[in-house]
Amino acid sequence: MRIGVLLATAALAASASACSVKGGGADADSSGYPAKPVEFTAPQEPGGSTDLLTRALTKNLEKPLGAKAVVVNKPGANGKIAGKDVFSGKPDGYRVAVMPQSLFAVGPLMIDDPDAIKVEDMTLVKGLAVEDYVLVVPGGSPHRTLKDLLGAGDLKYGTTGAGTGSQLSQTLLFGLAKVKAAPVPFDGGAPTVTAVLGRKVDVAAVHVAEAYKQVQAGKLRALAVFSDRRHVALPDVPTAKESGYPVLVDQRRFVAAPPGLPADVRDKLAAAIDKAAASPEYLQLLKTSHIVPWNAGGEQVAAQLNESRQRFTTMARDLGIDLKAQP
């Protein structure tokens, strides 16, 4: 009995660890790809939105790919830990990572890191999803429109952290509107929403999924989205651009592999991801999470990363905002 309990515990622990598959082994002949399981590294803890997204994708990937697809979680430093690990490996297509745009287009503008991953340090495989930011104020706030809010001046705005799109979008918006505003960074979306609900800050930008329920309940009021067009879940909320402030900031996720991945391997993988991303289960997950699919090829992903980084830099420079000085 007592040994049984101990063994059961040990077995449970062992099975938890057994879900990792190391992608070593040289497979020079890419025509045989994939000959073994493909490992997807999610740069987030299990249960987070990126993790769920990756799991829904890999689940539907096995059939079109013709191989097992395994999810490995390597959270930390907004994806840098996972990226550093995967992109230093062999470009054989057996280890890929799901990466966030902010690591390449937002963070570097705000935080000095000589060791940062660059766009050239990876082979871009496929775009996955776009998550939009929405600007919210408390439900009972006197500010009914973006114009109201910007007219108020001397704002305290909540952000979901340093180097996030939440911070960047608001810094640019308030800079453009020449409103005196002080950022108060929180640790992720949930505490930021709580701070707005409790009126600890005047306003905050968060992902649509993080605010949606409270907006529906009337506890938060959405004033603007920072996307090119209105969000499907919030059709009545104007874009910042519509209101005269062309601030376009979103969070995107894409699949990337080590640099030098053979083109045929990349295409095979991209085609399989395409099929998986069209599966009802995956689309349903995106829908319930208020995330929009991003059907982009590798070149488009690279263009997007470079373009947004360039745009943010130019905008900040034109506005005379030193993003690095922004906390």
Added chain:
Amino acid sequence: MDLLSPVIAGFGVVFQPENLLYCLLGVTLGMLVGVLPGLGPAATIAVLLPITYNIEPTASIIMLAGIFYGAQYGGTITSVLLRLPGEASTVVTALDGHELARQGRAGSALGISAIGSFVGGTVAIVALTLVAPLVAGFALDFGPSEYTALALLGILLITTLGTGSPLKSLLMATVGLLLATVGQDPLDGVARLTLGTDRLLDGIDFVIVAMGLFGVAEILHNLESLRRPGTPMTSVGSVYPTRRDLTESKGAIARGSVLGFLLGILPGGGATMSSMAAYALEKKVAKRPERFGKGAVQGVAGPETANNAAATSSFIPLLTLGIPANATMAVMFGALLVQGITPGPTLVDEKPDLFWGVVNSMYVGNLLLLAMSMPLIGLFVRVLRVRPTILAPLTILITMIGVYTVRLSAFDMFLMVGLGVLGYLMKKVGFEPGPLVLAFVLGGLLESSFRRSMRIFGGDVTGFLTQPITAVLLAAIVLILVTPLILRLARRGTAA
């Protein structure tokens, strides 16, 4: 809005076969852990953390909670039979419990503590059901400045109310605060104390600290004292208390329930403190205090009731404010975060299934424990004979595998072992890991809340005093710091 409907829906969550199973698994494991001296609930929950990744959030929290309150039942068994407390929270039970056992009344002691635990636990759950939503209701008023004061209060209470010397606790808390600053600056993103490695960029993972300092350190410490003080008594006697025992402990159980509930909510409180307070209270109110230490049933009933009530009520600050009141709750906090759940004011509203599911699972768990504890006492006594030389390495192995699976990082594994050795050395010279771990958890909150507050107040420190709740909390802190000084002065005054 119907207040009760989410509560009732919560029972629907509990009675899903899967959740029932995890509840049963949790309380059984908890009891086992309570029986095995040295392996406490904090350590066990820490060791099991990585395994819970693969379990659905509600089920995993139900299981972990079961381990916590289940351990309060199990710890009694070794306290009574061996005078070897399986749990810090059952130390005082050993005083009278073992005495009763020597008089051949082990059954009475165990039976009464099972009943007391059940009553204490149930009272605490009912109170939790009523109180938690209220706390959560005004919890939105808790912003950066309130959290700053609360974190400060928590750290202060741990160092002054802890079981060890306040000076040592303070030192440990300082180390905890220092460790909490490793990683990216929470507001600016600048790397601090990372020794140039990306591995430390996100700070030291709480799981690693908890598993190292609680898990590995405890095991190492136990290996040192391989000898067992005696073989367990084979005869337990009747495990059902007599009518006289029940009459005698009625009051103790009632008082223990209330005291345990209140002390469990308090930061720095929890099961250990409340069991000690309950023992002191019982001795004070007893008609024949001279019987204490010589086999007073009340001396078992009071503390055993209180520790279980406290184990339950300490979930209130965790689930509603996101503030762990004690070390075990700190580990539970980590478990929730790992599952992508941030405990806090919005939890009751946003995750009613999880919240009420976990709360209601405690009713079920306590029933299971009551049903199991008496018939299974004999079995658990036999578990005590597992040789530590088998148990210890196996536990260490599970710990290592567990910590590796969190991030597939060998670095984390070494870090944990390093912290384990540190924890062992600390214990050897009389430093408890509790204040360190709690300060580690609260340190991040303290720093970021303070700095956020300063942003909100535009750099003006007096802004703290303009917030009513914050001002009250700060006043409480001043009171706690000043009262002992005044008392000492007053005593000197009367003596002169």
